[in-house]
Amino acid sequence: MNRIAPRTGLPSKKKRTYGALRPWVIGGAWALASGMAAHAQTQAPTQGFDVSGGDLKTALDAYIAQGGVQLLYKVDDVKGVATRGVKGALSPQDALAQLLEGTPLRTRRSDDGAIVIYTAAAATKPVADEAPQSLDSVTITATRRREPVREIPMQVNVMKAQALERAGAKNLADYVAEQPGVNLTSSGSVGGTLTMRGLTTGPVQGIATVGVYVDDVATGLSSAGANGGNTPLDMGMLDLSHIEVLRGPQGTLYGAGAMSGVLKYVTNQPDTMEFAGSVKFGTSWTQGGGPGFMTGAVLNVPIKEDVAAIRFAAFTDQVGGTYDATGPARGRNVDRGHTDGGRVSLLLTPTRELTVRLTGTVQDVHRKGLGFEEMDKRTLRPWNRERSRQLSANESYSNLTQLFGLDVEYDFGWARLNSITSAQDVKINNTVDVTGRYGPMLSALRIPVASVPINSTVEQHRVSQEFRLTSRSGTTIEWLAGLYLNRERGSNNGVMDANLIGGRSLGLLTSTQSSRYREEAAYGDITWNVTPRFSLTGGLRLARNKQEYASRQTGQLVGSVAANAAGNSSESPTTYLAAAKYTLSDTSTMYFRAASGYRPGGPNVLKPDTDRRVVQPAYDSDSLWSYELGYKADLLDRTLSLEAALYDIEWSGVQQPTRSGAFVFVTNAGAARIKGSELTLNWKPNKEWRFTANAAAVDARLTEDAKGLDAKAGTRLPHTPRFAATLGLTRNFSLADHPAYVGISARYTGKRDAGYRGSAALPSITMPAYTLVDLQAGIDFKRFSVSAYVRNLTNKRGIVSIETGLNVNPNLVTAALVPARTIGVNVNVPF
DSSP, rough: OOOOOOOOOOOBBSSSOTTTTHHHHHHHHHHHHHHHHHHHHOOOOEEEEEEEEEHHHHHHHHHHHHHHOOOEEEEETTOEEOOOOEEEEEEEHHHHHHHHHTSSEEEEEOOTTEEEEETTSSSSSGGGGGOOOOOTOOESSSSSSOEGGGGSSSSEEEHHHHHHHTTTTSSSHHHHHHHHTTTEEESSSOOEEEEEETTOOOOOOSSSEEEEEETEEOOOOOSTTTTGGGOOOOOTTTTTEEEEEEOOOOOHHOOTOOEEEEEEEEEOOOOSSEEEEEEEEEEEEEEHHHHHHEEEEEEEEEETTTTTEEEEEEEEEEEEOOOOOOOOOOOOOOOOEEEEEEEEEEOOSSSSSSEEEEEEEEEEEEEOOOOOEEETTTTTTTTSSEEEEEOOOEHHHHEEEEEEEEEEEEEEEEEEEEEEEEEEEEEEEEEOOOOHHHHHHHTTTOOEEEEEEEEEEEEEEEEEEEEEEEEOTTSSEEEEEEEEEEEEEEEEEEEEEEEESOOOOEEEEEEEEEEEEEEEEEEEEEEEOOSSSEEEEEEEEEEEEEEEEEEEEETTTTHHHHHHHHEEEEEOOEEEEEEEEEETTTTEEEEEEEEEEOOOEEEEEOOOSOOOSSSSSEOOEEEEEEEEEEEEEEETTTEEEEEEEEEEEEEESSSSEEEETTTEEEEOOOOEEEEEEEEEEEEOOOSEEEEEEEEEEEEEEEEOOBOOOOOTOOBBBBOOSEEEEEEEEEEEEEEEEEEEEEEEEEEOHHHESSSSSSSSSSOOOOOOOEEEEEEEEEEOOSSSSSEEEEEEOOOOOOEEEEEOOSOOOOTTEEEEEOOOEEEEEEEEOOO
């Protein structure tokens, strides 16, 4: 199968904006769309084609090179087929139609926008699902171009939604579990810290190191004040096509917060040709927990053939919970809850050159409590019983996320222009019981305390506008240039009360934090295809950001005088990219890549329970340089795909969150160096068998003493396994003339340190290695399909993260574990 570089449209978002930016963004975007539409109606850009007649595959290769269009087809379908060729000034669509005239072949658009060539008798299933998945047949858009994976000089992984569903994966933690070197450090069933290649300093981070996108819409915040680094968007299975994982710094294209990589959710686009949909039902049971239920539906409605369509998607997922609470707030399955989501996408293609996509996504997450286990620090066995924790106050969690986007794309032929407008609203409410930390202190003061909860509300608002011009692919010089504007507002407000025996309460602390962040950037890259086999790429991003913040604290822990702090900061960072790629053969390439990245600095909250003067009032930005050498190949007649990389990262000014009781502060902990290697292998020798293997080895250490942490140079960074790997084997077969499959996979995570060895401020506990085994099976009856899965077959107790600051008992720690054995069944009914 061949799939080659094309017209690159990237979906994005827009709907709601704020302040003075609202009329400028909306007016500018729609003026651009209407102006382009008027221009397109009077002038359809054409290109000069000169493709000789004869063998169709040879002709298609020439057509791709001349038109820069992406095609997806089976080699067997075009083998032995002749064409009369095409010559003259034509649009790419008309030229392809002439090439295929008189043949039994047809064309359609795939979900990700590629042109699919298929035989008239072919099944409606996309050919990408029927053939070996070579590196040439997998394309991504996260590089801002639609490119085959093998042509991209960096490590890239693609997770297909169908494969994730088969494995019973339903959330972000499940997704990244399939990707060694990518970690989500859980914070109790929901949320967490997403990291790649060992760029982590523990279970809590102020600012994210991984950029998370939905199509072209950025999510999260670039500042730490509103918990932006610990709330990566979890899209569930909300009408996803696939997930793209770009490893290594992506600062030139994505800016701040993408210093270790980018994770991009790619959703299914509306289809203007076919009315279709599906309904899904699922149920699951987790060892020691309650049952779970899932329902979802997708509906695609063409409004006008080849011009307009709208797509609806919705789901609800009931989580049974597996953790219990002991003590005054005792309960069963306290982490139970539900997640509801919906998405609407409108696609307009009034001309062949103009594409407009408007999207809206809403997701609402609710949990009755958090999923932690109290365990003995010395043995790492349950303090009381498995998956339980003593609670004196009820806990809860909710997260309402709204994303809106507008992507207007116009193809001039020589280049493609995108106007991308997006807006985000997030509101998080959280209640955490910290009685174990502060109850004994209050009791020592003869205060009859019953419970000490912290109730917090986090709000995140973000609106951005991006203009991007991308040259045609397949030329000697390829380039990309863009402008980016971003405005953010965040707040983090909390109340900590001591609920006294008898019903009264004592106001210990009321904290309010607010922040504003703005960024303007210009970026671009250029690729010089020196020869057909050798190319050089350079990239640059010039940015300017400004941050304002304020905090106020009152209550018994502060004293009679309120504690106030305010300030601002600004930076003008520059990020760089340099890459070289050499094509060894038609199926293999080598590359070298050097790239930089950074995160902005920010303010610290005041520390109310000790002398506030000892706390660093603000922390500086941190930055890094990454050097990567890689190899990619399709071997054994393209049945075996292989990707391998070695990298060396030099990280300076490391931002290190440090916990003091229930409060987290950020300091700059010197410098670190991370050396690692990655391997990805997919082998499909025939239609029946597929074998997959992924592995990552990481050596992440401080290269300077971390002041304030008592951590010496040479100490390993926390929460990074030295080695992680996944292995998978799938067998496809026919059962009573119905397609079926069975599969088994194993996931290994090596030992990790929960802190820094020798540090009193962030003490280390070694988290043991663990291996999880999963099973999957399914059958397709055409009218409906059934799939079943088992995750964590042997019910292993893998520790994901350990917290040491929520209890005064030095031998009692709080840990998040991998989900217990889960058995599930899903039914999908297409129509």
